[in-house]
Every structure is written in C-alpha cells, then in structure tokens.
Amino acid sequence: MTDNGWKIPEIAVAVDLAVLTVRDDALQIMLVERGVEPFRGMQALPGGFLSDVAESLDAAAERELAEETGLDPSALHLEQLHTYGTPGRDPRQRVVTICYLAFAPDPPAPVAGGDARAASWVPVATALHPGTRLAFDHGEIIRDAVERARNKIEYTTLAAAFCPPEFTVAELRRVYEVVWGELLDPRNFHRKVTGVAGFLVPTGGRTTRQGGRPAALYRRGPAHLLHPAMPRSPAPDATGTS
Amino acid sequence: MTDNGWKIPEIAVAVDLAVLTVRDDALQIMLVERGVEPFRGMQALPGGFLSDVAESLDAAAERELAEETGLDPSALHLEQLHTYGTPGRDPRQRVVTICYLAFAPDPPAPVAGGDARAASWVPVATALHPGTRLAFDHGEIIRDAVERARNKIEYTTLAAAFCPPEFTVAELRRVYEVVWGELLDPRNFHRKVTGVAGFLVPTGGRTTRQGGRPAALYRRGPAHLLHPAMPRSPAPDATGTS
DNA sequence: GCAAAAGTGTTCAATATACACCCATGG
DNA sequence: CCATGGGTGTATATTGAACACTTTTGC
Incomplete structure (x- = not known):
C-alpha cells in the first residue's frame, strides 16, 4: 500500500x-x-x-x-x-x-x-x-x-446449509435440483452423499410419510469440502470454447 | 442497503x-x-x-x-x-x-x-x-x-497466464508443479492438456534444446474453464473430516 | 395388494494412474 | 550411439451414468 x-x-x-x-x-x-x-x-x-x-x-x-x-x-x-x-x-x-x-x-x-x-x-x-x-x-x-x-455446492457440503437441522437425503437432493435447475438421479445421489465421509450424520430418526417408505434423517456432518465434487452437467463456458 | x-x-x-x-x-x-x-x-x-x-x-x-x-x-x-x-x-x-x-x-x-x-x-x-x-x-x-x-488453476486454464506468450507443455506443467508443490506425471499431463479443447493452440514452432527432443510451442487458447478439472491429490480438509 | 418413495446392486462408459515404449535432437 | 527430454500406447483402477430391482410404509 x-x-x-x-x-x-x-x-x-x-x-x-x-x-x-x-x-x-x-x-x-x-x-x-x-x-x-x-x-x-x-x-x-x-x-x-x-x-x-x-x-x-x-x-x-x-x-x-x-x-x-x-x-x-x-x-x-x-x-x-x-x-x-x-x-x-x-x-x-x-x-x-x-x-x-x-x-x-x-x-x-x-x-x-x-x-x-x-x-x-x-x-x-x-x-x-x-x-x-x-x-x-x-x-x-x-x-x-x-x-x-x-x-x-458443487465442491463443498454447503447445500446442507439450506436444510433444517434434521433432513432427508431427498430434501438435500431437492436443494441441488432447485439451485442448479436440473434433475438428479435419486439413486446415484443417495449413494454419493451417504458415501462421502463427514457429510451426513444419521440421527437414527425416520420421517413419517404419506405413502412411501420412511426416509432416514441426517444432520450436517463436520466435512466442509467434497472430494470428489458433486457431478454436474458441464457448464457452458461463456467466455470461450470449452 | x-x-x-x-x-x-x-x-x-x-x-x-x-x-x-x-x-x-x-x-x-x-x-x-x-x-x-x-x-x-x-x-x-x-x-x-x-x-x-x-x-x-x-x-x-x-x-x-x-x-x-x-x-x-x-x-x-x-x-x-x-x-x-x-x-x-x-x-x-x-x-x-x-x-x-x-x-x-x-x-x-x-x-x-x-x-x-x-x-x-x-x-x-x-x-x-x-x-x-x-x-x-x-x-x-x-x-x-x-x-x-x-x-x-485446478478448474480453469489460468495456469497458462503464468507462461510467456509461447510456451511448451513442460513449462506449463512446471507451473502446476511449482504452484501445487507436487510432481505430476509428464506423460499423463501432456495428454490431459492437449486433449482439452481450447486450452492450448499449437503455433507450429518448436523449441531448440540442449539435448532432448524439441518440444512443440503453444499459445493460450480461448477456453477459460477446465472440464474435467486438472487432477490433484486431495487436499486435506482443514476444517473438518474429509 | 397397490402406489409411492427409499434405498441397493449391477452394468457400462469415461476418466485417472502407472508405466513401457518410441521419437527427435545435441554432443 | 548415447544421454536427454518429448510424446504415444496400453493395461488397470476408480468414478460417473443408467437403470433393474428390492424395501418399507400408507391406504
């Protein structure tokens, strides 16, 4: 300076x-x-x-x-x-x-x-x-x-910050879908997020549902970074040929 | 406000x-x-x-x-x-x-x-x-x-911004190695960067070397984003369990 | 039983990793 | 012809994508 x-x-x-x-x-x-x-x-x-x-x-x-x-x-x-x-x-x-x-x-x-x-x-x-x-x-x-x-939300666990203290995998997936404006495969998404150590911590609770299997409840885990990142359809490079 | x-x-x-x-x-x-x-x-x-x-x-x-x-x-x-x-x-x-x-x-x-x-x-x-x-x-x-x-430099083409207007793949690799502080495989790196559309534009020129095959010269291409990103050994998550 | 949503298994393709090998130059 | 670095081929492992299928609830 x-x-x-x-x-x-x-x-x-x-x-x-x-x-x-x-x-x-x-x-x-x-x-x-x-x-x-x-x-x-x-x-x-x-x-x-x-x-x-x-x-x-x-x-x-x-x-x-x-x-x-x-x-x-x-x-x-x-x-x-x-x-x-x-x-x-x-x-x-x-x-x-x-x-x-x-x-x-x-x-x-x-x-x-x-x-x-x-x-x-x-x-x-x-x-x-x-x-x-x-x-x-x-x-x-x-x-x-x-x-x-x-x-x-692609390379951090911050998507969970949009969720209430206890949430389901489907709620978390909905966050990604809404923010990205694209649909994700529920099955692959589930495997992905539950497989990342420290992302989700199971509380043991389950949801009560109106038709459909109850979902497990999770809390935010201690991890902040996602390795590897959440897969996403490649963004068009607005400033040049990708 | x-x-x-x-x-x-x-x-x-x-x-x-x-x-x-x-x-x-x-x-x-x-x-x-x-x-x-x-x-x-x-x-x-x-x-x-x-x-x-x-x-x-x-x-x-x-x-x-x-x-x-x-x-x-x-x-x-x-x-x-x-x-x-x-x-x-x-x-x-x-x-x-x-x-x-x-x-x-x-x-x-x-x-x-x-x-x-x-x-x-x-x-x-x-x-x-x-x-x-x-x-x-x-x-x-x-x-x-x-x-x-x-x-x-992991997910953009900015590493090339550290290189002179014309540069070799080895020079670009050295940038990554110096910035990240880790060695990369020259063969895989070469394939990776030459395979990303719009990253490198061959000038047709070649280097004169002191022993060793001359390297092709490249200019920065129009791409700004790297898809997929340059692979890198996972960074330890300082703020939580990764 | 049926609908609906959760969750698992399996296959196939894309990408990363490791490394053998060939190429082109100077001495 | 050897040392040196450039560049290609290829086998294996990991990860993503697609989707069949099983599980568990409400009605």
Whole structure:
C-alpha cells in the first residue's frame, strides 16, 4: 500500500447481504423495501453503512444480518462475496459496498427482526425478472450471489446449509435440483452423499410419510469440502470454447 | 442497503495488489519497500488509496498495477480477491482495502515502472517466512492469494497466464508443479492438456534444446474453464473430516 | 395388494494412474 | 550411439451414468 499524497476522498463504506434459501422448490433471496430515497419503495438487499466502532467486516455483516432480517448469524453460513464500487452506483455519493453471501435453512424464524421493515423472501427468478425494480446495482449482485452458490455446492457440503437441522437425503437432493435447475438421479445421489465421509450424520430418526417408505434423517456432518465434487452437467463456458 | 442515520464514519478505501508469477521454479509475489511510516522500510503489497475520480474498482486496480509495478494490466489476468477491513490493520485510521489477485507471466518487463520504488519479485516462501517483516496484514493476504491461485488453476486454464506468450507443455506443467508443490506425471499431463479443447493452440514452432527432443510451442487458447478439472491429490480438509 | 418413495446392486462408459515404449535432437 | 527430454500406447483402477430391482410404509 502506498500513500499517494494521503488525500482520502469522501467514500462511504457499506456492507450488504445476499441471503439465499430454498423455499417452495425455488431459490429465494431476502429483500427489504426501501423506506427512504434514493430508490424509495424499491426492493433492495439488506445492509447498511459500516460503523466506525472497532468492528471487523465479518462482524458488521453479522450485525446487519441480525438487525435487518432477524436471522441468527451463528446459525447460518456467511462468507464474503464481492466488493462493488462502480462510480454512480449510489446517486448520493461514492459508496463502496462489501457484499456478503449467506445460506439460510428453509423456515428460518419467520422473518421477524428489529429493523426488518418489509423483509421478505423473493424467488430469485422474480427478483431478476425485468418487471422487478431493484435498487442500486443489486440485480447484478444477486446474479453474482446465485452463481457463487451454484458453484459452491458443487465442491463443498454447503447445500446442507439450506436444510433444517434434521433432513432427508431427498430434501438435500431437492436443494441441488432447485439451485442448479436440473434433475438428479435419486439413486446415484443417495449413494454419493451417504458415501462421502463427514457429510451426513444419521440421527437414527425416520420421517413419517404419506405413502412411501420412511426416509432416514441426517444432520450436517463436520466435512466442509467434497472430494470428489458433486457431478454436474458441464457448464457452458461463456467466455470461450470449452 | 439501509441508511442508519446517514452518518458516514471516516474510513479510507484502498486497493492492494497480490501479483503472482512463477520464476526460477518458485511461486513469487511482487512486493515494494515502504518509503514512509507506518511500516517504513518493510515489504508490502503494491497498492494505494482509491481516488475519488469516477473510476471503478477494477480500473483503480489496473491503474495501481501500472503505476506501482510497471506491468501492463491488459497483458495479465486480474480478479478481485477479498476485502480486508479489520480494525487496527492500519495504525493511522480505519482502512478498508480491496485486494486484487493478478497472474503475471515469467519475465514480465523487468519491473521498471513509474512509481516503482523498490518493486521486486520475492518467493512466496520467503515472503511468508517468519524472518520477513511484512507491513499491515499483508502476510494474511498473501496466504489467501496463494490459496486462491492453487484452487483456480485446478478448474480453469489460468495456469497458462503464468507462461510467456509461447510456451511448451513442460513449462506449463512446471507451473502446476511449482504452484501445487507436487510432481505430476509428464506423460499423463501432456495428454490431459492437449486433449482439452481450447486450452492450448499449437503455433507450429518448436523449441531448440540442449539435448532432448524439441518440444512443440503453444499459445493460450480461448477456453477459460477446465472440464474435467486438472487432477490433484486431495487436499486435506482443514476444517473438518474429509 | 397397490402406489409411492427409499434405498441397493449391477452394468457400462469415461476418466485417472502407472508405466513401457518410441521419437527427435545435441554432443 | 548415447544421454536427454518429448510424446504415444496400453493395461488397470476408480468414478460417473443408467437403470433393474428390492424395501418399507400408507391406504
């Protein structure tokens, strides 16, 4: 880091949150309705400006998550996604926002938090639909978040972070199918996930079903990485010949 | 993004660069010697504060790269790595720095740029050695950069970004071996990389050698993703049982 | 018994691994 | 003709893909 004259321009620093979940067979994202200008009344990612108290970026993201959505930061996966700072992305002044990506389980405490004005789950397809008016460059951020999520569940065990504390193999498979938008073979999937050491821990419980054999219940195991990765139909290489 | 009172604390925003290359059979990183306090005389990543002119983060990274290292931004791969903002990481005031990762080919114009005071290539092993005094939290950043590089060459064609415009399969293999710190079978590696469509484009040229069959020369092809990925001995899962 | 969903076994193809072997050059 | 590194062939093991089939429940 150099010191080109040590002139620090007035740049505001914010932290935004892209909180994803899988609900009703759809990938959904937490959005809030803006109560003030600019973009008043439009949908936006939860977030806020960085306070100057001694607080790390990660801690700021966790604080915003709790304040704006009422979700428990310790109960879900949170990681830095990307930092956005294009001039003009905020009409008021230069704002650089560090965006975090979170994976939340399905019914994550019915969205009742302190500052949560109009926080709600919105299907990603709806949020990105041209008809939806999104504040700032949040459409671009949502696209990046979804792409990161799609990639991460391929080589990590994070798909289980979308599931409740106890879940079945079929529920986990549905997560992959919804996030990737493609159907997986239930038989091969079952063998795959139960074969990876540390991915799933059987609880001994079984589901009660409405016709059909009961499924075994699992908890998330200690493994974070998947070796080998979950197989997936090769993504078309958008930036060149694959 | 919310507006908690619209009080913007005095936070400085910087852009830092982790520029990696493979030289002399070692992964090396570009460091500059700091000329001013704090950390005067210590080694640091090139970078600088974000100017308030209308300039995107990517553009700022490219500008810093040109100014501080003399490298041509258009000639190498540049991507956002991570944003660091731990309180106290700069003793002067709160500084949030957006760090970029760059992959440079071997002899990248002998480090002669404008502001390049004492820019030099340093083996990563040396930079991270306890004896080396690094400014700020740049040791942590370098570790993150190396880990990202190790992962990226696995499923992208970026390893070729470490090679000169024309290179042999053996040179590319050496890149993998140096970055991963493990030896690869030359025969299988050759078949693998020449078999991936769009990875390597033969130029028709051949090397002149000092004993040994001349090798075919290749250029980087249009492909960016590797399907399937370059095989690699499974990394131990540091955060759980794999 | 029948429908439905869970879970197992088996076959076949694609890919990784190991390594024998041939090729092309300089000395 | 030998040393040296480039490049191909091939056998074996591992993994993915497809799908027949068995298990266990509700009705």
